[in-house]
Amino acid sequence: MTDKNLPGHPFITYRNNELYVEDVRLADLARQHGTPLFVYSQGAMLSALAAYQRGFAGRNAQICYAMKANSSLAILQLFARAGCGFDIVSGGELQRVLAAGGNPAKVIFSGVGKTRAEIRLALQADIGCFNVESEAELDAINEVALSLGKTAPVSIRVNPNVDAKTHPYISTGLKDNKFGIAHEHALATYQRAARLPGLKVVGIDCHIGSQITQEDPYLDAMERVLELVQAIEAAGVHLHHIDFGGGLGIDYNGDTPPAADALWAKLLTKLDARGYGDRQLMIEPGRSLVGNAGVCLTEVLYLKPGEQKNFCIVDAAMNDLPRPAMYEAYHQIIPLNPRASQTSIWEVVGPVCESGDWLGHERALAVNAGDQLAVLSAGAYCMSMASNYNTRSRAAEVLVSGNQAHLIRLRETSTDQMRGELLLS
Numbered sequence: 001m002t003d004k005n006l007p008g009h010p011f012i013t014y015r016n017n018e019l020y021v022e023d024v025r026l027a028d029l030a031r032q033h034g035t036p037l038f039v040y041s042q043g044a045m046l047s048a049l050a051a052y053q054r055g056f057a058g059r060n061a062q063i064c065y066a067m068k069a070n071s072s073l074a075i076l077q078l079f080a081r082a083g084c085g086f087d088i089v090s091g092g093e094l095q096r097v098l099a100a101g102g103n104p105a106k107v108i109f110s111g112v113g114k115t116r117a118e119i120r121l122a123l124q125a126d127i128g129c130f131n132v133e134s135e136a137e138l139d140a141i142n143e144v145a146l147s148l149g150k151t152a153p154v155s156i157r158v159n160p161n162v163d164a165k166t167h168p169y170i171s172t173g174l175k176d177n178k179f180g181i182a183h184e185h186a187l188a189t190y191q192r193a194a195r196l197p198g199l200k201v202v203g204i205d206c207h208i209g210s211q212i213t214q215e216d217p218y219l220d221a222m223e224r225v226l227e228l229v230q231a232i233e234a235a236g237v238h239l240h241h242i243d244f245g246g247g248l249g250i251d252y253n254g255d256t257p258p259a260a261d262a263l264w265a266k267l268l269t270k271l272d273a274r275g276y277g278d279r280q281l282m283i284e285p286g287r288s289l290v291g292n293a294g295v296c297l298t299e300v301l302y303l304k305p306g307e308q309k310n311f312c313i314v315d316a317a318m319n320d321l322p323r324p325a326m327y328e329a330y331h332q333i334i335p336l337n338p339r340a341s342q343t344s345i346w347e348v349v350g351p352v353c354e355s356g357d358w359l360g361h362e363r364a365l366a367v368n369a370g371d372q373l374a375v376l377s378a379g380a381y382c383m384s385m386a387s388n389y390n391t392r393s394r395a396a397e398v399l400v401s402g403n404q405a406h407l408i409r410l411r412e413t414s415t416d417q418m419r420g421e422l423l424l425s
């Protein structure tokens, strides 16, 4: 038996030239459940979480999984059981937390456009904190809270104006982003929040972007946030917690983000040095907990060699894996059963009728029609961003633990898709 580990993917291995997630052979799952199919490693998720937990050992810290990265119920259940809270961005996400048995007191609600109905739902569920992104939102939460006879716990998302050095669509901490309250207005906004009778100020938060692979933006953001903490508290508003958001990147293709425990060792040293080490800390990691725990299995439908380009047409598409089309993101694509034959260069594309529907450019692969491939790093921002474009049904999902495979989502049917649509009478 020859085992080969994939760098950056300790829970995915080739054994005797066959690809496994933990101790489950992926070809078996593809046969049993069909493709496209998402397969997740429970061990990979828990070990990613353990890195943060090690980083925070002995601290008063709450990890709130940013569930928009992957909001499947069984995955939420796994993180809830492991002690996580959740960072939500909609009322729908709150309903998912409740359905998965999560503790609403450990929920924080982020996002620039919370509706009054969502605010009401969150207040009725007694969530832990609203991360407020504008003055107008403060007023709305205050009004809804007063109408319910409740006090809303709030934190203000401050925009530290640091460059996270990531893709512009997922950079959120710069002045010209729609997120948060500008550094220079933060103090006044806190003073205003403290005067509103339906609100209780409990914390401060920031989130500077996603797929961050360097530690400097975090250290800079912390510096900027702590300056504000000092100014806000000097003005008489106490901050019970400090929330540093999420954003830590993963290795998609040789990326080298800092390890969560090493990063937090540095951040905590800084926090201690500034005298804030005893505050409750919150973080909102998403991608770094689930991204590299998932793969998407797909079958090669047709090979279409051409003069300019060779197309390898597979049964997964931009509706299943939207990141390449949206962000020109790179996902590794590897065979379930590698062939010994010569590789050619392929454009790996899906069946959707648009040229943006590609999964990988210029990939060296030895493939035949009928072969199965695994798209790696598909645990975050894939299934949760999947759509029904081209009336394609969303894929099934399997969670693997050791040699056990649990189906956690049935493949969607066309009937599921059309439910709720009405014909004219």
Ligand SMILES: *Cc1c(COP(=O)(O)O)cnc(C)c1O
Pocket: 066, 068, 069, 087, 110, 111, 207, 209, 210, 211, 245, 246, 247, 248, 284, 285, 286, 287, 288
């Ligand atoms: C998306 C998001 C996160 C998680 O980001 P990751 O890059 O997946 O860690 C955390 N906080 C907020 C407010 C977000 O919008």
